[in-house]
Amino acid sequence: MTVQELRETLTRLVGLLQATDAKAATTRGLSEFVEATAPFGDLSLKAFVKLAEAGRTPPTPKPGPAGKSKLDPAAVAAEVKNLYDRAADPAVTEEQMRLSCGKLGSLTKEALVRLAESIQLYGMKTKNKGDIVADITHQLVDRKGAAIRRQLMDRPSPPANPAQGVTGDLVVSGAG
Numbered sequence: 001m002t003v004q005e006l007r008e009t010l011t012r013l014v015g016l017l018q019a020t021d022a023k024a025a026t027t028r029g030l031s032e033f034v035e036a037t038a039p040f041g042d043l044s045l046k047a048f049v050k051l052a053e054a055g056r057t058p059p060t061p062k063p064g065p066a067g068k069s070k071l072d073p074a075a076v077a078a079e080v081k082n083l084y085d086r087a088a089d090p091a092v093t094e095e096q097m098r099l100s101c102g103k104l105g106s107l108t109k110e111a112l113v114r115l116a117e118s119i120q121l122y123g124m125k126t127k128n129k130g131d132i133v134a135d136i137t138h139q140l141v142d143r144k145g146a147a148i149r150r151q152l153m154d155r156p157s158p159p160a161n162p163a164q165g166v167t168g169d170l171v172v173s174g175a176g
Helices: 003-019 024-036 045-054 073-085 094-101 109-118 129-154
Strands: none
Touching (some): 003 045, 073 094, 073 129
């Protein structure tokens, strides 16, 4: 059973409970759960429980089937490493990172471990491929978030009085 199937079942249950005048808190709680689990729809319940226990965010979306074309593992790894290196660049988006990381499933475990180590993630040899992919994704997204926070902190403060120029002289506007 997938999370999506559970969500559909709970949605039908909410309808039945509402029809029998069940407590609003009960139906509201179930409805909130259904909404909150939307990003996890493709996961099996077992995988969902593992993520919930680990306190992780939803996995990166996997790209749809693109026919029988195979992805070049070296190109995928290079693309992810490049995005990691350019995380501070405003042109790099979190969505780009997640889409690129979604392609990592085509890599072997050994290639994933090498990639992880190239982005300062160590100790991956004991993990399975899915966990390594999730950790690489989190590393990229965390690096992007750190770059954004650093940019926000490094911004110059606005002048205390907007009517003063850079030199502190009073700026007078209007015809004179």
